[in-house]
Amino acid sequence: MIPPEFDYTRVSSVDEAISALTDGGEDAKLLAGGHSLVPLMKLRLAAPGLLVDIGGVEELKGVQRSNGSFSIGAMTTHATLQFDEQLGLLSVAASEIADQQVRNRGTIGGSIAHGDPASDLPAVLLAAEAEVVAKGPNGERTIPVAELWQDYLTTSLAPDEVLTEIRVPAFEGYSHGYEKFTRRAEDWAMVGVAALVSVRDGTCEDVRVGLTHMSSTALRASAVEDALRGQPLDAERIAQAAELATEGTEPPADLNASADYKRHLARVLTRRALEKAAGLS
Numbered sequence: 001m002i003p004p005e006f007d008y009t010r011v012s013s014v015d016e017a018i019s020a021l022t023d024g025g026e027d028a029k030l031l032a033g034g035h036s037l038v039p040l041m042k043l044r045l046a047a048p049g050l051l052v053d054i055g056g057v058e059e060l061k062g063v064q065r066s067n068g069s070f071s072i073g074a075m076t077t078h079a080t081l082q083f084d085e086q087l088g089l090l091s092v093a094a095s096e097i098a099d100q101q102v103r104n105r106g107t108i109g110g111s112i113a114h115g116d117p118a119s120d121l122p123a124v125l126l127a128a129e130a131e132v133v134a135k136g137p138n139g140e141r142t143i144p145v146a147e148l149w150q151d152y153l154t155t156s157l158a159p160d161e162v163l164t165e166i167r168v169p170a171f172e173g174y175s176h177g178y179e180k181f182t183r184r185a186e187d188w189a190m191v192g193v194a195a196l197v198s199v200r201d202g203t204c205e206d207v208r209v210g211l212t213h214m215s216s217t218a219l220r221a222s223a224v225e226d227a228l229r230g231q232p233l234d235a236e237r238i239a240q241a242a243e244l245a246t247e248g249t250e251p252p253a254d255l256n257a258s259a260d261y262k263r264h265l266a267r268v269l270t271r272r273a274l275e276k277a278a279g280l281s
């Protein structure tokens with residue numbers, strides 16, 4: 001459990017981080033909370049030659065609200081999200097990540113950049129149609145999260161880009177439900193489901209469903225959403241729609257669950273998350 005040797009530098013601004021990444025080449029990696037990268041290094045599944053520690057970059061920390069959306073700094077910890085109730089679904093999902101020690105160190109930017117399909121936050125951000133801001137040597141760009149996660153632990157971020165900000169709509173008038181199934185308390189999700197619903201006069205105006213660990217990346221359950229949008233939101237319709245939760249999924253089998261069991265979980269958890277969002281449970 002001892003990582004290979006590496007160089008280390010601590011920076012105090014995003015621009016310094018970009019310079020250090022550029023100088024370090026593809027062998028350089030940002031270090032945020034270290035709760036995904038360091039375990040990989042200890043297992044010798046990652047061996048960066050240089051770690052660029054962004055723990056002291058204050059401009060990357062905190063949550064701000066303006067014009068109907070939240071701007072969340074990439075170095076904002078899961079614990080900050082967990083205790084910020086105005087974030088709704090994102091706050092609930094953050095509170096389900098691992099244990100308090102992990103939530104005190106792990107960051108939203110690290111989770112997004114790591115790209116693990118079992119992570120809690122990507123399904124929420126997909127459902128919310130969030131976007132991220134990345135800054136590199138050639139300037140800044142905005143990326144919709146739907147274009148960010150490309151495959152298992154693979155994102156569209158360049159090696160010399162720093163994820164700086166996550167922009168999440170505030171979802172006024174929406175209610176939410178979050179369901180995560182684990183073998184033991186505080187484990188990673190076997191499957192997770194994030195649901196956002198807006199209802200007017202009993203009719204579903206809008207619905208967003210994000211799935212965790214049902215493919216090599218987080219996914220939207222579009223068939224479920226299409227089946228409910230514009231329909232009365234009652235228990236029977238929700239149960240019927242939830243049966244479509246596995247359309248377009250390719251759940252990876254692992255030690256905890258076969259692919260079939262994950263499909264079963266996705267249907268059940270989608271129903272429960274939607275019932276919760278619709279105020280039926």
Ligand SMILES: Cc1cc2nc3c(=O)[nH]c(=O)nc-3n(C[C@H](O)[C@H](O)[C@H](O)COP(=O)(O)OP(=O)(O)OC[C@H]3O[C@@H](n4cnc5c(N)ncnc54)[C@H](O)[C@@H]3O)c2cc1C
Nearest residue numbers: 030032033034035036037098106107110111113119120163
């Ligand atoms: C015991 C344990 C249990 C866990 N359980 C869960 C769980 O149930 N659910 C869950 O979602 N997560 C879980 N995690 C993961 C945890 O949420 C991590 O903190 C998170 O995935 C990574 O965040 P980090 O800040 O620690 O990133 P780091 O480990 O520091 O970095 C991860 C990767 O992202 C890159 N990176 C970091 N920040 C940036 C940035 N701003 N721009 C570009 N690249 C960046 C790094 O270079 C690295 O490649 C668990 C971790 C542990 C140790």
